[in-house]
Each structure stands twice: as structure tokens, then as C-alpha cells.
Amino acid sequence: MTGPIPTLGNPRNTIEILNKYRFVFQKKYGQNFLIDTHVLEKIIKAADITEQDYVVEIGPGIGTMTQYLASSAAGVTAIEIDRALIPILHDTLQEYKNVDIINEDVLKVDLGKIADEKNNGRPVKVVANLPYYITTPIIMGLFEKHVPVSSITVMVQKEVADRMQAGPGTKDYGALSLAVQYYALPYIAANVPPNCFMPRPGVGSAVIRLDVYEHPPVHAEDEALLFGMIRASFNQRRKTLQNGLSHVSELGISKELTVRILEELGLPASVRGEALTLEQFVAFANQAARYLKT
Ligand code: SAM
Numbered sequence: 001m002t003g004p005i006p007t008l009g010n011p012r013n014t015i016e017i018l019n020k021y022r023f024v025f026q027k028k029y030g031q032n033f034l035i036d037t038h039v040l041e042k043i044i045k046a047a048d049i050t051e052q053d054y055v056v057e058i059g060p061g062i063g064t065m066t067q068y069l070a071s072s073a074a075g076v077t078a079i080e081i082d083r084a085l086i087p088i089l090h091d092t093l094q095e096y097k098n099v100d101i102i103n104e105d106v107l108k109v110d111l112g113k114i115a116d117e118k119n120n121g122r123p124v125k126v127v128a129n130l131p132y133y134i135t136t137p138i139i140m141g142l143f144e145k146h147v148p149v150s151s152i153t154v155m156v157q158k159e160v161a162d163r164m165q166a167g168p169g170t171k172d173y174g175a176l177s178l179a180v181q182y183y184a185l186p187y188i189a190a191n192v193p194p195n196c197f198m199p200r201p202g203v204g205s206a207v208i209r210l211d212v213y214e215h216p217p218v219h220a221e222d223e224a225l226l227f228g229m230i231r232a233s234f235n236q237r238r239k240t241l242q243n244g245l246s247h248v249s250e251l252g253i254s255k256e257l258t259v260r261i262l263e264e265l266g267l268p269a270s271v272r273g274e275a276l277t278l279e280q281f282v283a284f285a286n287q288a289a290r291y292l293k294t
Pocket of ligand 1: 107128
């Protein structure tokens with residue numbers, strides 16, 4: 001840590017700031033502020049923030065984690081939707097000269113432009129205690145828009161972290177596991193109980209780090225087809241792959257084509273999508289793309 005010593009994170013200081021500004025929590029924005037210094041230190045350690053890193057923080061709240069990030073990183077851009085928090089952030093972050101605050105919905109912000117302008121187009125690190133109601137759109141947005149990001153270290157609902165990390169043959173394995181693992185290597189760094197937040201969330205939480213691949217180990221020729229296929233397979237989880245895929249007519253993959261490709265890949269005709277690995281889904285989608293072209 002090279003910058004000023006963080007003062008928030010301690011529940012007493014958090015309450016003092018909330019009272020000073022008569023802050024009213026907005027449930028619709030998923031506001032659960034961290035009040036545990038050990039957890040904050042764990043997040044910074046898991047994200048492996050150094051003076052060389054530029055960080056984008058999503059949802060800084062009153063600036064608790066922002067203080068920790070700004071003390072360790074070259075710079076931080078913090079994007080907060082709630083207008084009532086902006087004067088608070090200017091107060092709590094006044095000692096930190098390397099922080100920019102943007103009052104905007106993160107889903108509307110061009111994060112690629114921030115990496116361009118603030119970090120000369122080099123990959124940034126995303127760190128956040130995410131608003132849980134938009135976890136998936138935030139993370140999938142980063143991947144699908146190919147924002148230059150080297151890692152994403154985020155607090156999410158425990159159940160969502162488990163789904164991101166799950167492999168075939170487990171109950172948590174699904175479309176989110178495959179989408180995340182196509183783009184990144186996931187690793188759960190810590191489990192965090194509700195009493196580390198104010199107010200306490202009704203669910204358990206976990207810190208997950210996603211190391212985004214510079215060169216993904218598997219490549220789909222048609223990503224839209226791959227993810228369309230994955231969604232179709234898990235919408236009909238207990239169905240065989242041939243039934244699941246033929247159910248979604250937009251994919252254009254008939255039962256006959258599914259059986260043919262499965263045979264070529266050495267898989268049984270009765271296999272369910274939930275039994276396939278990411279590599280097998282990609283191999284299937286690449287074969288299907290070739291057949292659909294001809
Ligand atoms: N980082 C703070 C902390 O750890 O104490 C607050 C985390 S709280 C779980 C989530 C934060 O995201 C809140 O400050 C909330 O207002 C903000 N937020 C919610 N939706 C957002 C959106 N669409 N864009 C940007 N920020 C958002």
C-alpha cells in the first residue's frame with residue numbers, strides 16, 4: 001500500500017458517514033456496504049493490485065473499497081449509479097488524487113473507452129462488490145464487448161460463484177458456467193458471510209477471481225451459435241441434446257444433424273447437454289456451423 005491509509009471499512013466510520021449525509025439505502029440498487037477490513041484486504045490480495053495496475057470499480061458505494069484500491073493501484077475509475085452517493089464519495093476520497101468518479105449506470109458506460117483513455121488501451125483490472133441484481137449482465141457485458149480486462153475480482157452471491165466455477169456432472173453446471181469458462185479461468189478466493197455487510201444481505205457471498213484469457217484455449221467459429229446452443233440445452237436440462245436443440249427452431253439444428261455430429265465426435269446419440277464439457281460444446285458448435293454453411 002502506498003497511498004493514504006483507508007479509514008472506512010470500520011463499521012463506526014461507515015455509520016458516521018451515513019449519518020453525516022443522512023444516507024438512505026436504496027434496495028433497488030443492491031446496496032450492501034462492506035464493513036469488514038479483513039474481507040477488504042482479502043479482495044485486494046485476491047485481485048493482486050500493484051502500482052502498475054489501473055482499476056475500474058463498479059458500484060463504489062461510500063468509497064470503502066475505493067480507498068483500498070486507490071492506495072494500491074496507479075489509478076481507479078469508480079462508476080456509481082446512485083446520485084446521492086456522489087457527494088459522499090467526493091468527501092471520503094478527497095485524500096486520494098488518483099480516483100475518477102463517474103455517476104452513471106455501468107451498463108451504459110463504454111468501459112473500453114476508459115481503458116483506452118486511462119490506461120493507453122492496456123488491459124485494466126475490474127474489482128467490485130457487485131450489485132447482485134445485475135451480476136450476469138455486467139460480467140457477460142465485459143466479455144462479449146471484448147473490453148480489455150486482464151482480471152475481474154468480484155463479490156457475488158455465493159450460489160452464483162459456485163455456478164461460475166462448476167464443471168459437467170454437477171448440479172450447479174449450466175449456461176453461466178460455460179459462458180464464464182469460455183472467456184476466463186475462475187477461482188473462488190473467499191466465502192463471505194452476511195455479517196460483513198451493512199445492511200446484511202439475505203444470501204451468502206463469495207469473492208471470485210476470473211482470469212480473462214488473452215488467447216482462449218478453445219475457439220468457437222460462431223460464438224452466437226455456441227451460446228444459443230448452450231442456452232437451448234440448459235433450458236431443457238433433462239432432455240437429450242437432440243430434443244433440446246431441435247426445440248429451438250432459430251438454431252436450425254435438426255435432430256438428424258445433432259445425431260450425425262454426436263457420432264462424429266464419438267458421443268452417444270442420447271447424451272444430455274449437461275454432460276458435455278466446454279470443449280465438446282465448442283467442437284459440436286464448430287461442426288454445426290460448417291454443416292449449416294453448406
Ligand atoms: N463497493 C461498496 C462496498 O463494498 O461497500 C458498495 C457495494 S454495493 C453491493 C453495490 C453498489 O453498486 C452500490 O453502491 C449501488 O448503488 C451500486 N450500483 C447498483 N447498480 C448500479 C449500476 N447499474 N451501475 C453502477 N453502480 C450501481
